[in-house]
Amino acid sequence: MKALYDTAESLKIALAAIKANKSRGVLTTLGIVIGIMAVVTTMTAANGLGNTFRESISALGSDVLYVSRRPWVISGNFFEFRNRKNVELKEAEKLDRYLANAVAINPTTNTNKNVKYRSSTLEAITIIGTTDKHMMVSASVPESGRFLTAFDVQFKRPVCVIGSEIKERLFEHVDPVNKRMKIGRTSYRVIGVMEKQGSAGFFGGPNFDRQIFVPITAFMKSFGGHNRDFSIAVKAPPNIALADFEYEVTGEMRKIRKLRPTEGDDFSINQMNQLVGAYNKVMGVIVIIGLVITGISLFVGGIGVMNIMFVSVTERTREIGIRKAIGARKRAILSQFLFESSAICLIGGGLGLLLAFGVAALISKFLMPASVSLPIVVVAMCVSVLTGVLSGFIPALKASKLNPIDALRYE
Amino acid sequence: MALEIRNVNKTYMMGTEEVRALQDVSVSIKENEYVAIMGPSGSGKSTMMNVLGCLDTPTSGEYHLGGQDVSQMNDDQLADVRNQQIGFVFQTFNLIPRANVFHNVELPLVYGGVRPSEREKMAESAIEKVGLTDRKSHKPTELSGGQRQRVAIARALVNKPSIILADEPTGNLDSTTGEEIMAILDDLHKVGNTIILVTHEKSIAEHAHRIIRLKDGRVESDITTARANGAANGVN
Numbered sequence A: 001m002k003a004l005y006d007t008a009e010s011l012k013i014a015l016a017a018i019k020a021n022k023s024r025g026v027l028t029t030l031g032i033v034i035g036i037m038a039v040v041t042t043m044t045a046a047n048g049l050g051n052t053f054r055e056s057i058s059a060l061g062s063d064v065l066y067v068s069r070r071p072w073v074i075s076g077n078f079f080e081f082r083n084r085k086n087v088e089l090k091e092a093e094k095l096d097r098y099l100a101n102a103v104a105i106n107p108t109t110n111t112n113k114n115v116k117y118r119s120s121t122l123e124a125i126t127i128i129g130t131t132d133k134h135m136m137v138s139a140s141v142p143e144s145g146r147f148l149t150a151f152d153v154q155f156k157r158p159v160c161v162i163g164s165e166i167k168e169r170l171f172e173h174v175d176p177v178n179k180r181m182k183i184g185r186t187s188y189r190v191i192g193v194m195e196k197q198g199s200a201g202f203f204g205g206p207n208f209d210r211q212i213f214v215p216i217t218a219f220m221k222s223f224g225g226h227n228r229d230f231s232i233a234v235k236a237p238p239n240i241a242l243a244d245f246e247y248e249v250t251g252e253m254r255k256i257r258k259l260r261p262t263e264g265d266d267f268s269i270n271q272m273n274q275l276v277g278a279y280n281k282v283m284g285v286i287v288i289i290g291l292v293i294t295g296i297s298l299f300v301g302g303i304g305v306m307n308i309m310f311v312s313v314t315e316r317t318r319e320i321g322i323r324k325a326i327g328a329r330k331r332a333i334l335s336q337f338l339f340e341s342s343a344i345c346l347i348g349g350g351l352g353l354l355l356a357f358g359v360a361a362l363i364s365k366f367l368m369p370a371s372v373s374l375p376i377v378v379v380a381m382c383v384s385v386l387t388g389v390l391s392g393f394i395p396a397l398k399a400s401k402l403n404p405i406d407a408l409r410y411e
Numbered sequence B: 001m002a003l004e005i006r007n008v009n010k011t012y013m014m015g016t017e018e019v020r021a022l023q024d025v026s027v028s029i030k031e032n033e034y035v036a037i038m039g040p041s042g043s044g045k046s047t048m049m050n051v052l053g054c055l056d057t058p059t060s061g062e063y064h065l066g067g068q069d070v071s072q073m074n075d076d077q078l079a080d081v082r083n084q085q086i087g088f089v090f091q092t093f094n095l096i097p098r099a100n101v102f103h104n105v106e107l108p109l110v111y112g113g114v115r116p117s118e119r120e121k122m123a124e125s126a127i128e129k130v131g132l133t134d135r136k137s138h139k140p141t142e143l144s145g146g147q148r149q150r151v152a153i154a155r156a157l158v159n160k161p162s163i164i165l166a167d168e169p170t171g172n173l174d175s176t177t178g179e180e181i182m183a184i185l186d187d188l189h190k191v192g193n194t195i196i197l198v199t200h201e202k203s204i205a206e207h208a209h210r211i212i213r214l215k216d217g218r219v220e221s222d223i224t225t226a227r228a229n230g231a232a233n234g235v236n
């Protein structure tokens, strides 16, 4: 209880002292302001990026394995994968036969083509040959029109489903459904538009809004089926762990390719989590850079606060002498100055936080959804106070150790 | 509360030169005595007061305060003694400039850990005793010298210490204001406090019942005045 009074009193005294030296205190906090702004902005941006990223790759499906020639995320020797043979369409058919428990198996292949509607052209658009099963392995759905049907695939119909960015950039104000457009040199009829996915493009990840889906059969007719590399999406049954299912798929693929036990896999099994892992690595680096900037500004700010606290202690040597003469213990003086430095830093932190809210608003407006969350606010405040305590400690200790009579005599 | 210093020395080192501010001083002061310390400038009066007020520690010698050995105490214990047992009044007032009268007077209670509600009552009654109730929320700079010294006295007595030490309390005041301050000290003596004051002025010293004269850091004379006998008989 007494400690509580002491705390309240120290705080009151500290605030009075800060009020008396407003402009100086505010200037001092600049480093803290920038530091806290950096930490809050970094963490908020990281959160925002994370959400955007997860949302945009959710189209891949968390329970879907992708059998491909190469891993999505290549670490190490790139050339190791170059001589691998393509994944073929007939391998997808075999997998379909052997993997009785898979919910869906969907082969896809892709190429880049220029696409054209009337007089406007978009260059190097990802054209994906796929089947009606796509709807079962992916979370994305058409926003208008419909997706490809088994019928479209069976009869090689020249129809396509376009991503939202294609719609915006190629069709602008026209409803694309039932319009004819050119993909490469072939004419396709638009039957649907996919919902907007949001882009993971700025991590070098796929941009799902810049894609066009066509029946895999029509794809091969238009763009050639010889020597094509496929990717096979295999959706796991709900009652089995993805790792176990991966083991099963690997086994079947090895059988299909007739690999001997001593031979390594000559194909890769990918899944959404690998992208998440790669993303986390990149993000980790960004966050570390942000934290280093934060650390540096807080350090500089802390030194500034320490300096101002030394000045404050020197200026108020007589006051300290008076306080000691009337019975202030060492701890009372120590906590008075610690509170003062913490309060200065907390004010700086508050300003930094306000600025960070502004930056977050700008990011939301122009880049991606980002909002400062409560835990981040709490962390920022704790960091401010900690900086205050650390940078105020030595000056406060000096103040508390002053000899009362020397302090009183100080001119 | 009685205080006693025995064979106290205080030596300052100025470069290689020793300044002996107090030399082998032994003084014993009983409870409720009214003592004036006099002597020429530089004779060690302030040094002795600071030792008595536990603001300064002697180079050697003993100090017993109400049966406690002060020379054995650590900094925090000394702070507590200053807070609880002693009220100090300085020539230069030594008020905290930012704080108003009330907060200045309240401060010893804050460090004494008194509850806020009780604190307010005690501080207000101390301010009333020195007649400054209507100046409660003034800053020290908004007060006259005499008023500032009364604030300092209110602060010295707020914690109800038994000893009031005053180092030239009237040194910065004109004689009328000085007499007003002395009247307050006289009252404090009457209600049982031990009063020790340093002064250069004979008229001020006459308020006391015992006069100790210092010279070159030594006690030159220590006399009990006639007044003391009168006071003991209830005449004032």
Ligand SMILES: Nc1ncnc2c1ncn2[C@@H]1O[C@H](COP(=O)(O)OP(=O)(O)OP(=O)(O)O)[C@@H](O)[C@H]1O
Residues within 6 Å of the ligand: B012, B013, B014, B019, B020, B021, B039, B040, B041, B042, B043, B044, B045, B046, B047, B048
């Ligand atoms: N901090 C110090 N360092 C060195 N010498 C000191 C210090 N304080 C006091 N002295 C010396 O000690 C001696 C006694 O000083 P003190 O202040 O006690 O005198 P005083 O009797 O109070 O004088 P005054 O009437 O002028 O106030 C003086 O010679 C002074 O120079």
Ligand SMILES: [Mg+2]
Residues within 6 Å of the ligand: B045, B046, B047
């Ligand atoms: Mg003096």
